[in-house]
Amino acid sequence: MFLDHPGAVEPTNNGSERLLRPAVIQRKMTNGYRAMWAAEGEAAIRTVVDTARLTGSGSFGTILKTIGA
Template sequence: MRRARDQLLTFAAFSGQVAATNSTCERNLRPAVVQRKMTNGHRAMWAARAEADVRTVVATAALRTKATPFATPLAAITA
């Protein structure tokens, strides 16, 4: 219990380095949640893992490059 309380105001100790909320994470998860709700989820675990893998590669490419998010996976597939 004490450890959680000590970490409660971490964002104040590291101003500008740690976000005060988890809004960014929730915004990043929203498309996957909406897709899951619209399609009623995946019937097979391999399909869920495959989608998670694709979303991870696309999101990482979007953060690391100035190109479109799908350019990196497309280049990897066609190489």
């Protein structure tokens, strides 16, 4: 894809790795989750907050819109 669209797509996945790093550090510090619902909830919230950050939206407002949808 990066060859077809030079400059639009990075040739590495460093951006994705950097976005995952806080979740990995949190998991290491807390030794993970004991319940699957807690892990899924954390992933859902982190996804909404990270997407809001990337689009320049407010995290709290985006969470409220997501819950209300």
